[in-house]
Amino acid sequence: MKAFEHIIVETRGKVGVITLNRPKMLNALSFGVFGEIATAVDDLEANDSIGCIVLTGNEKAFAAGADIKEMQPKGFIEMFSNDFIAIRGDRVATCRKPTVAAVSGYALGGGCELAMMCDIIIASDTAKFGQPEITLGTIPGIGGTQRLTRAIGKSKAMDLCLTGRMMDAAEAERSGLVSRIVPSDKLMSEVMTIAEKIAEMSLPAAEMAKRAINRAFETPLSEGLQVERDLFRSTFALEDRLEGMAAFIEKRKPANKNR
């Protein structure tokens, strides 16, 4: 396992866990942090024994946004000519394997955007989400205006992005941003249970399900349904599909081979 400066990467059975580790700065996301997360995703995606990736922070903060101290002196040309955000900043969203964000405390700005790159967001009851960039004279730059709007609709996305206010876990769940809220002290155990369950599934089937759902955000319904049908039919080439159905009929657990 590589040594990282700002994150901790572990494998726990079939689950890869990336923990943001800049506690004094509430896990502010510098370019270096984004780069390390991208490298960790590269590694965990290439690791055949990993079936699900969890991204988390600490109790006080998932991440309080991009690193404002690093960004403050930068100018337009430096930000424009460097396409880091598109190439490495979005790496969590392009991961083929299922990803789960375990969010406790602040998930603001780039932190909220990073959580939204994951497939599932599980929030502790202390979680606070927001896009406060407007209060800094800027706007979300790594998915906040797009993924948030798709997740919670125009009015609430406008409300958050234009006022910069935070929403608590209950509002985030009500709005569809997070899938479940769990007590703060149980966040990681609950998330690991979910991630382990996903990692037990056939990985190619999980990747196909993920791909099909993500197409819903990119295509008209008829195209999305076609993609789904094609991927569904593709599962009939999987040994895991044959085994999964046989196991059901024989009333036993399937032994997935990820093939």
Ligand code: CO8
């Ligand atoms: N960047 C840099 N440092 C930060 C950040 C941040 N985003 N957030 C907190 N810190 C630092 C503070 O400066 C402070 O450091 P120090 O002790 O040296 O003064 C330390 O973390 C603790 O923070 P606070 O004392 O402020 O803690 P509080 O509990 O009083 O407040 C808050 C917590 C409310 C979360 C507060 O820290 C805050 O408002 N933080 C900034 C939130 C914010 O505006 N986030 C959006 C940033 S912009 C963005 O994310 C754009 C993304 C676009 C993509 C970029 C790609 C690279």
